[in-house]
Amino acid sequence: MRHGLGAGTGGFSRSDFPRSELGDPGRRVTIAELASQVVPNALPHSPAVADAVRVSELAPHGTTIVAAGFPGGVAMAGDRRATMGNMIAQRDIEKVFATDEYSMIGIAGSAGIAVEMVRLFRVELEHYEKIEGAPLSLSGKANHLAAMVRGNLGMALQGLTVVPLFAGWDTQRELGRIFSYDPTGGRYEETAFHSVGSGSVFARGSLKKLYHEDLDETGCVTALVQSLYDAADDDSATGGPDLSRRIFPVVMVATADGVRRLPDSEVAAIVDQVVAGRMGRPDGPAAPLL
Template identity: 50%
Template sequence: MKLPYLPDYDGSSFFDFVSTHHPELALRSHGMATVHDQMPTVGPVTVPSATTVLALKYQQGVVIAGDRRATEGFQIADRRIEKVFKIDDWSAMAIAGAAGPCIEMAKLFQTELEHYEKLEGMPLSCEGKANKLGQMVKANLPMVFQGLVVMPLYVGYDLKRGEGRIFKYDITGGKYEESDYHAIGSGGKDARNTMREHFRRGLSEQDALKLALLSLYNAADDDVGTGGPDLIRGIYPTSKFVTAHGITDVSDDILRAVYDEMMTARRSRET
């Protein structure tokens, strides 16, 4: 017996369900005209923005990392924001752009994959997950014109291929796979320059982590929107390993040890 307050919906996509029955919670790209009718054109709004995140492949999978700073104009809005999220057992997502919508998209993506797996009895493929995220980015397009840009970086371990994969997106939801590494955000170019110089295929897990942290450190050195390690407050980038064994968080103790080694090496070169 169908309960009277539940709508008639047979699909396995939670995102499509919300978009159809509660469009105010998940804007769709074809609703752009409605959005502009309801929201006066006042130019981009100023909201806290997440800045630099990156991912790079190594022997066992992918390391994904992001700094902890959120900016609002020329002010630091938050020093401890989380930009890297576990999505399911074999995938993670990092965000750059308007912090609020970015975090909401990560939460919705988590729910989408859980909902699909419960209804279908099996998880989506790595490619399918990447496609789903592209649909969500596309649905956010109307808000881009208000300055609420959401730019995700998605990584997953493909169990069929036996390898880690990295996907980037444009603001229209276009999906592109990177073969080795990528970085996005205000310091993305600086981080990519460091990875381009030092990356090599077949890195060990420890070397991949060191390169990820070095890339974020160099980005923070040149980009005011990217936060470097804060040794006084004990704030370090968020880092996760994505492998066939699942998602592993890198502890602050390990991050601190890597940065201590990095600082010691730099001081020795300067003296």
């Protein structure tokens, strides 16, 4: 009895292919050769995959979002640059939004799909509150967002990925919480701080150096701005503070009083302080050894 792809299973054997395509009959067929004849679009170098990459490069992408908790709340900040391949598509895009009274979301990935997802998420949270007469819990909101991210998996496989960062004030537990996601809809609760986007590795490294649990609100926001500066310093897709155009990160804070966006004047004062410090120490403030 024969085994393998032939053997009457509806699979394929060497006899199914012309000799010119598979070469010497005595040579075994490789998986790559078989796939090239049966499902060529599954190969990394296939035209379909190449087209998906080209499509993803044509869509503006948001980049780095950071969030950190502090006693009494949680803060989130996002840079303002959107890229399209190697080009800057927009210098003042907003990537951090309030989703309801006590929660906020930051978006990284394909900007158009991400913004549409945020709009739908807002509407569905409002709809739930009107139908049930009470808002969804923060954990419930995080779970619902995970389902929405999972629903975008088909587009993510074509290169149009959306990876949000969700945070807010938990009115039941009375503390700020941060949730991250992967493109398949996996939801993970983070401790202290987190970052997503192309500059996230550099931002997270910066926060490891600067963050400590007893930061007040201003100190927490300053640490986030410092981390975005470090991300922009090493990642070309992340935009640093634009002093000539006075374009600064969008910063939001969630506390027991609700979500509020810091005014540009307040963010500008923190940015000016950070930039002034970088003039003397370009790599940023030093962290204590102990």
